[in-house]
Amino acid sequence: MTVALKLQNVDCFYGDVQVLHGFSLELRRGEVHCLLGRNGAGKTTALKAVMGLQPASAGSIAKGETELTHLPPHAVPKTGVAYVPQGRRLFAELTVAENLEIGLMARNRGAATRERVLGLFPILRERLKQRSGTLSGGEQQMLAIGRALCLEPDVLLLDEPTEGLMPAMIARIRDTLATLREEGVSTLLVEQRVDAVLPIADRVTFIENGRTGETVGVERLRREPELVHRYVGVG
Known part of the structure; x- marks a missing residue:
């Protein structure tokens, strides 16, 4: 293995x-x-x-x-390698879309990667314009994982x-x-x-x-x- x-x-x-x-x-x-x-x-x-x-x-x-x-x-x-720390560490004042964009920038990924992440977490698609600090705890965790997955990590x-x-x-x-x-x-x-x-x-x-x-x-x-x-x- x-x-x-x-x-x-x-x-x-x-x-x-x-x-x-x-x-x-x-x-x-x-x-x-x-x-x-x-x-x-x-x-x-x-x-x-x-x-x-x-x-x-x-x-x-x-x-x-x-x-x-x-x-x-x-x-x-x-x-x-992508890391989701304890406590999520989102940019609370930025929108869901902006947090995802920061993840995409780390390895220069684009729209196709974002679509794949939103496919894993459909609720985030409905929240793209919402400030991340106003999401529920579960939604914030999804966003934190989604932002990490924007790196396309293995x-x-x-x-x-x-x-x-x-x-x-x-x-x-x-x-x-x-x-x-x-x-x-x-x-x-x-x-x-x-x-x-x-x-x-x-x-x-x-x-x-x-x-x-x-x-x-x-x-x-x-x-x-x-x-x-x-x-x-x-x-």
Whole structure:
């Protein structure tokens, strides 16, 4: 199986505080891979390290044959890696259309890409002239994912995408990830809620105190829920 993204022995610091300790993970092409762990375990830091937002002080981060480890943050999306941070980080005063346009600019994509994104999230077509700050939470999450998909990424990083959303919106996001998987997009998904992960993930890597725990298939996770309790602290 082709590896789309590989983190190998990555160390990361905030000042003098080490957050990632030799962290390793392999994201396979066309899979949904979840990173599960307690608050403060280093999940978000791992995503930021990939994007160059929190530079790795040791180790390697590679997308296929492309080494990302020392790229500046603005250069990483140009390699086909898109990132939807926790909290969405939309431009609240700009319209839906303007937010999507910013995504398109990152890799010089045009109308065909925008149409494809609007096809995935039809509600956004009805909101194109609306300021993004006035959207519902679920609509904002769709816009954040849609803006990321305007890059036409083959690797997508999502940080807590279901946080605070109603079940219907969570189901819509799951359906979108399933569609992207069929198209060969590889998704690395950070979550805390195992119930949000089980219906969509192919594999799960646990992270504990910045260190790699076990990587397991989702079927094993269903059979052995004690793994979740051990690493995340919930049953």
